[in-house]
Amino acid sequence: MGKSSKDKRDLYYRKAKEQGYRARSAFKLLQLNEEFHFLDDPELKRVVDLCAAPGSWSQVLSRKLFPESADQNEIEDRQIVAVDLQSMSPIDHVTTIQADITHPKTLQRIMEQFGNHQADLVCSDGAPDVTGLHDLDEYVQQQLIMSALQLTVCVLKKGGIFIAKIFRGRDIDLIYAQLGYLFDHVTCAKPRSSRGSSLEAFIVCQGYNPPLDWQPRLDANTSVAEFFQDCHAASYDVAHESRQIAPFMACGSLDSFDSDATY
Amino acid sequence: MEVLSHYGPALCVKFFNGYVYTGYGPFIQVYDYHTGDLKNQCRIFETNKVHGVTFSNSGMALCYGSKSTSLMPLGELSKRSSLVEYERRIGEWIISAEFNYDNNGFFLLTCYNRVLSFDLLGNLIRKSAVYGEKSLLYSGSIKVVSSCKTYVNAGTVMGGIIIWDLFSESIVANLLGHSGSIFYVTMNNDGTLVTSCSDDRSVRLWDLKSQTELSVGWGHTARIWNLLFFNNDSRIISVSEDCTCRIWAVEDNKLLQMAIYEVHLSKNVWGVDVNEQDQIAITSGNDGRLKLIELQPISDSQQVFTLQEISTQSCMIFGKEEIIKGFHWFAFGLIAITSMGKVLKFDDNEGRWEFVLQSDLFTSYSVTNGITNANIVIFSNNKCDLLILKLDPCNGRIIDRQEMHINELSKTQNCMVCRHNSIQDCFLITLESPNPHDPFLCLKFDINTLQLENKYSFIKPVNFSSSCLEVYDSFLLVGSRFSTLAIFNFNNVEQEPYVFRRLTPGDTTTSIHFVEYSQNKHVFAVTNRDGYYTFIGANLDSVEFNGSLKCEVIHDNKISRGFLEGAIFEDSGDLITFGFKSELFYIYNESQCYEIASLVCGGAHRQWKFSRTPDGFILIYIRASSIYFAKIGVSALPRTLRCGTHGREIRDISILKDRKYKNGYLFCTASEDTTIKLCHIEEATGNISTFWTLRKHVSGLQRCKIINDKFMISSSAREELFLWQITTDCNSKPYVTLRQSLPIFCDNPDLRIMDFAVKFVETDAQGFLLATVYSDSAIKLWRYNHQESKFHLLLDGRYESCCLLNVSLFSLDDQLYIMITATNGCLVVYNITDLSNGGDLAPFPDVDCSIRTHQSGIHALDIAVDNTGHSVTAYTGGDDNGLGICYFHLDKFTNRLTPKIKDFQRNAASSTITSCKLLEGREQLLTTSVDQVLRRWSVAGDKLVLEEQRYTSIADTGSLDVVENLLVVGGVGLSVMKNEHH
Numbered sequence A: 001m002g003k004s005s006k007d008k009r010d011l012y013y014r015k016a017k018e019q020g021y022r023a024r025s026a027f028k029l030l031q032l033n034e035e036f037h038f039l040d041d042p043e044l045k046r047v048v049d050l051c052a053a054p055g056s057w058s059q060v061l062s063r064k065l066f067p068e069s070a071d072q073n074e075i076e077d078r079q080i081v082a083v084d085l086q087s088m089s090p091i092d093h094v095t096t097i098q099a100d101i102t103h104p105k106t107l108q109r110i111m112e113q114f115g116n117h118q119a120d121l122v123c124s125d126g127a128p129d130v131t132g133l134h135d136l137d138e139y140v141q142q143q144l145i146m147s148a149l150q151l152t153v154c155v156l157k158k159g160g161i162f163i164a165k166i167f168r169g170r171d172i173d174l175i176y177a178q179l180g181y182l183f184d185h186v187t188c189a190k191p192r193s194s195r196g197s198s199l200e201a202f203i204v205c206q207g208y209n210p211p212l213d214w215q216p217r218l219d220a221n222t223s224v225a226e227f228f229q230d231c232h233a234a235s236y237d238v239a240h241e242s243r244q245i246a247p248f249m250a251c252g253s254l255d256s257f258d259s260d261a262t263y
Numbered sequence B: 001m002e003v004l005s006h007y008g009p010a011l012c013v014k015f016f017n018g019y020v021y022t023g024y025g026p027f028i029q030v031y032d033y034h035t036g037d038l039k040n041q042c043r044i045f046e047t048n049k050v051h052g053v054t055f056s057n058s059g060m061a062l063c064y065g066s067k068s069t070s071l072m073p074l075g076e077l078s079k080r081s082s083l084v085e086y087e088r089r090i091g092e093w094i095i096s097a098e099f100n101y102d103n104n105g106f107f108l109l110t111c112y113n114r115v116l117s118f119d120l121l122g123n124l125i126r127k128s129a130v131y132g133e134k135s136l137l138y139s140g141s142i143k144v145v146s147s148c149k150t151y152v153n154a155g156t157v158m159g160g161i162i163i164w165d166l167f168s169e170s171i172v173a174n175l176l177g178h179s180g181s182i183f184y185v186t187m188n189n190d191g192t193l194v195t196s197c198s199d200d201r202s203v204r205l206w207d208l209k210s211q212t213e214l215s216v217g218w219g220h221t222a223r224i225w226n227l228l229f230f231n232n233d234s235r236i237i238s239v240s241e242d243c244t245c246r247i248w249a250v251e252d253n254k255l256l257q258m259a260i261y262e263v264h265l266s267k268n269v270w271g272v273d274v275n276e277q278d279q280i281a282i283t284s285g286n287d288g289r290l291k292l293i294e295l296q297p298i299s300d301s302q303q304v305f306t307l308q309e310i311s312t313q314s315c316m317i318f319g320k321e322e323i324i325k326g327f328h329w330f331a332f333g334l335i336a337i338t339s340m341g342k343v344l345k346f347d348d349n350e351g352r353w354e355f356v357l358q359s360d361l362f363t364s365y366s367v368t369n370g371i372t373n374a375n376i377v378i379f380s381n382n383k384c385d386l387l388i389l390k391l392d393p394c395n396g397r398i399i400d401r402q403e404m405h406i407n408e409l410s411k412t413q414n415c416m417v418c419r420h421n422s423i424q425d426c427f428l429i430t431l432e433s434p435n436p437h438d439p440f441l442c443l444k445f446d447i448n449t450l451q452l453e454n455k456y457s458f459i460k461p462v463n464f465s466s467s468c469l470e471v472y473d474s475f476l477l478v479g480s481r482f483s484t485l486a487i488f489n490f491n492n493v494e495q496e497p498y499v500f501r502r503l504t505p506g507d508t509t510t511s512i513h514f515v516e517y518s519q520n521k522h523v524f525a526v527t528n529r530d531g532y533y534t535f536i537g538a539n540l541d542s543v544e545f546n547g548s549l550k551c552e553v554i555h556d557n558k559i560s561r562g563f564l565e566g567a568i569f570e571d572s573g574d575l576i577t578f579g580f581k582s583e584l585f586y587i588y589n590e591s592q593c594y595e596i597a598s599l600v601c602g603g604a605h606r607q608w609k610f611s612r613t614p615d616g617f618i619l620i621y622i623r624a625s626s627i628y629f630a631k632i633g634v635s636a637l638p639r640t641l642r643c644g645t646h647g648r649e650i651r652d653i654s655i656l657k658d659r660k661y662k663n664g665y666l667f668c669t670a671s672e673d674t675t676i677k678l679c680h681i682e683e684a685t686g687n688i689s690t691f692w693t694l695r696k697h698v699s700g701l702q703r704c705k706i707i708n709d710k711f712m713i714s715s716s717a718r719e720e721l722f723l724w725q726i727t728t729d730c731n732s733k734p735y736v737t738l739r740q741s742l743p744i745f746c747d748n749p750d751l752r753i754m755d756f757a758v759k760f761v762e763t764d765a766q767g768f769l770l771a772t773v774y775s776d777s778a779i780k781l782w783r784y785n786h787q788e789s790k791f792h793l794l795l796d797g798r799y800e801s802c803c804l805l806n807v808s809l810f811s812l813d814d815q816l817y818i819m820i821t822a823t824n825g826c827l828v829v830y831n832i833t834d835l836s837n838g839g840d841l842a843p844f845p846d847v848d849c850s851i852r853t854h855q856s857g858i859h860a861l862d863i864a865v866d867n868t869g870h871s872v873t874a875y876t877g878g879d880d881n882g883l884g885i886c887y888f889h890l891d892k893f894t895n896r897l898t899p900k901i902k903d904f905q906r907n908a909a910s911s912t913i914t915s916c917k918l919l920e921g922r923e924q925l926l927t928t929s930v931d932q933v934l935r936r937w938s939v940a941g942d943k944l945v946l947e948e949q950r951y952t953s954i955a956d957t958g959s960l961d962v963v964e965n966l967l968v969v970g971g972v973g974l975s976v977m978k979n980e981h982h
């Protein structure tokens, strides 16, 4: 996702520069939060930011969890772990790991960071290199989501939140259905800072609530599909492919900048 | 809704037993590549695209794509129209498939680097993998070397290639060197060499045993998608995002680039295969094109002669400064003249040069012309001398000659020759003097006797410098520098010529061709060196009749790049252009948009001549004082098996509905690739053919609409909006020309005209109203006047600050309205009744009414004014998956509209609804959405009821138009469907 000259003319791009964010993506997270308030929860302590480079989401998280005004007690057990294929320059209060999130070993490295604690929020803004082979691009994106989800179910506390970037192309309803098995509420949210002309949107999954009879077991030799085999989340068999449409939610107030507009 | 025809991504191609098999969307198409005939189209998968196909020696075919796979007898593939009953799905994405050594089973490689082995009954026999390597693959292949040796070549995302042994499940090699994702990796026949391509634009060759990189092939200028070994592993062929296909020699473990072919229109070139026996390659891509390439390099048929060689063969001694000044090619070979007036002949059969004659008249300056099919060569100098030779068609010996001096001119600076195309036995020579007061002289000769029959002294226009000729009936058409064209009348020499100046931006006119005569129009094609070509329609009959000439440009366009030196029409009607681009000379099929050939000749600044020969073309040129003959044979094979469509998303489709064209309809498509195509659908078959690809826009298109049977409008970024005139009454093809463009107000290249609407007002026969909406929230209203060919701005306003997406113009009672939709989910109406009549720019009125129907952008809008004329119904589809019906009623007392949402389906699609179209009778609404589902809703009684939905294999589904019961759906590709319920 290179920066085209179009990005540079973009108001959000300029605004990001002004506010010291590394990417305009920061506003996507902020606008999601305007609607869902997951970052405003005082109980929010441990967060995993997957596919985090160059790091604007991590910056938002860092500013929210470690406000300058906060006293030491308050922030003591707070923690942010950021993972990406690319290396990231350091951000205050963020532990960065350079790794492939589709690789099973990555999870171990994240878990090591948390010790015995669970995460309250996992977010992933991951996007693969787009090839132009539409169905492959959409599939790889789905796999990225499923990998993120695999990590999530191993670290997320019950009731926790999972947020991930999706492409709303064909078969997105399959993903919605799968997430429906694991979370109480699944919403498809589109921040106003995300261009209407792009397929991009975010799934906001609230209330982690896995099936009682399912124990996620991570093994370096099982694929994502197999991992979810016993959970209904992966009803890959076509006969049972269930589809569902998650409710849509536009995020960010109407007077925020319109990313499709020319200013 | 049934698919009649489909054009779009072709993900794989394979030669097998004399046929080409291609994965074309969810189908396999089978072509006889010798004739170009499509033998069969067979649906393989319900929804998935066919990504690959492989064949066993025992008559089975194995197809795969996404998570689907299908095994079938090959015979059925060429006969049946659907084999979806064979489709099987597995849990993982399939990257590659291969039959095993004994052909009694097959392997599937999945994106998790795992191989599933099946028997021919489809039973899963075994799962194989190497431990701990489960991260996602983009590419990979399986190489069956022997009954006990099968390799898996896996290309990872992180730059590495993992080769593992399928049976021992052990890693054989981990090849590191590429940076970025590996897009393909494959092996040679005996499994000793590996070749791979990647994100990093390199092709690499690896030795398996030593696990070392043997060579890196640089050359492609973008990502490389696919490659394979051929010719006993001595060659590699690769296809890339740079739209080219390249051949690499593998010599002494080194990669050497041997040839480059430009093959596709857009960067997504996916498939490649080679038929070694016939030495042809085929490529496929997102543009839906199947391109055949003959692998014999063109240079094989190129001959070069140095002056020294010519001197030796012809036994002539050349002077120190003596060079070749001119030449002309005939069936027997070449006639050339040197700067010392030596005339030489090259006999093509014997391959030898001979001396013909020497004339001192033609030392230092001469112009050489010829009439190929009459075997006549004409030399002229600047002192008004002519030498005409008639040659023996077999051996080129002189059989007649004519010499003369022209007294009418003081000096000549140019001489041109043309055979008369309707009066049999004559040809014409024109002579032009540098003196502007001298006439433009034309001499008419008998082609058999070379006798001068007539002289015409035409009045020379000012600022005229002749560059090309065409003669038609009693008219002489002469092209000049500064894109000027003059028409002279042989029957009235006194008459001032008709002159057209600045047909195109301005370089030299390079050719004029008579194309057709229909509907009182003589159509001529004119090319210009600056890359523009124009078709003009002139009624020459009227000149004979009353001395006046009606003449207009009916078509104009620009070639994609380079200098345009001329054009040729093929028998099929296709326009072939040729000229120079940088170091190359190109020949291009402009109608179908593919390169026929290109050869390195050193660029435009040289002596050259290009002509047609019975078996192809020949380019003769001088380079470093040697003469080159490059023969370009016309292949016996078709150049493409399918021509395809745009290579990128089709953003809009518009059908000319008022009138049928030939046995179907004309329509246009506007694409992200910045071009508009004017095409034809055959009604019965849904087959699509393209007439023109218009290149006027410089950024991706937003909209394109045919507004009546004469005009089309298109819009894009950079505030571009063009009005095009379509001529449909000529016999051979329709023509399109740019009539006018909308004035531009700001220089922000990102300012997009998102949509426009047109209304023909009854009281105004001279023009129409045009409303435009912009990405910066601006709304403008214009009046177009045909006579003046001008847009007048009537209203200029702004909605808010958000991007506007749609606009409609309509009237209720005697009130005129603009309706817009925006990214904030609102439908907004303005009453513009009083403001559109005056001549002056008026301020924009306040909003009449506004209603927020969607949560965010409304991408689709169609409206219908109700029969009463007091209300209008709007149908809207949005980013929020919603589809709504909103009704606006005109209140007689307040004279204002009141909106009311009649129905709203929140989950009408699982993703953005991109277009909607009300069908005739207003009972049904069609929608397209990015979830690739086409839906038909009943809207009777203002209730949305889903009647039918159908998956389409067109990704990024975004545009739709309907005529009668034909639906045309566009996105990454184009489908024609038949709507049965109507």
Ligand SMILES: C[S@@+](CC[C@H](N)C(=O)[O-])C[C@H]1O[C@@H](n2cnc3c(N)ncnc32)[C@H](O)[C@@H]1O
Pocket (backbone or CB within 6 Å): A001, A022, A023, A025, A026, A050, A051, A052, A053, A054, A055, A056, A057, A058, A083, A084, A085, A086, A099, A100, A101, A102, A125, A126, A127, A128, A129, A144
């Ligand atoms: C849109 S960027 C993320 C931007 C980030 N949220 C921010 O605000 O700066 C997408 C990132 O996904 C990462 N990514 C893609 N595939 C990945 C994988 N398999 N594992 C880890 N990161 C990956 C890319 O390297 C890229 O940096």
